[in-house]
Amino acid sequence: xxxxxxxxxxxxxxxxxxxxxxxxxxxxxxxxxxxxxxxxxxxxxxxxxxxxxxxxxxxxxxxxxxxxxxxxxxxxxxxxxxxxxxxxxxxxxxxxxxxxxxxxxxx
Numbered sequence: 001x002x003x004x005x006x007x008x009x010x011x012x013x014x015x016x017x018x019x020x021x022x023x024x025x026x027x028x029x030x031x032x033x034x035x036x037x038x039x040x041x042x043x044x045x046x047x048x049x050x051x052x053x054x055x056x057x058x059x060x061x062x063x064x065x066x067x068x069x070x071x072x073x074x075x076x077x078x079x080x081x082x083x084x085x086x087x088x089x090x091x092x093x094x095x096x097x098x099x100x101x102x103x104x105x106x107x
Contacts, residue, residue: 063075
């Protein structure tokens with residue numbers, strides 16, 4: 001897979017995770033790991049640069065809040081632009097996944 005496809009997959013995971021509610025970075029990584037049953041792990045070195053890039057692109061917005069444990073954390077949520085991007089990323093992923101499935105089936 002090309003680097004942009006891997007980045008697109010990470011973007012998709014993050015955007016989809018934020019589609020339900022605002023979360024802080026650690027919670028985003030934990031949620032992806034939990035839902036994937038520990039198959040997918042997003043490391044800080046990939047997560048935070050992606051969040052920063054998405055914030056710059058206006059896909060997400062961020063604000064400082066207190067966590068349930070009373071710690072200050074930056075919470076991220078989707079913007080309207082981010083919701084549109086999520087739909088585009090889902091379509092792109094479906095195309096790639098379908099192409100991979102065809103190669104696996106017919107190669």
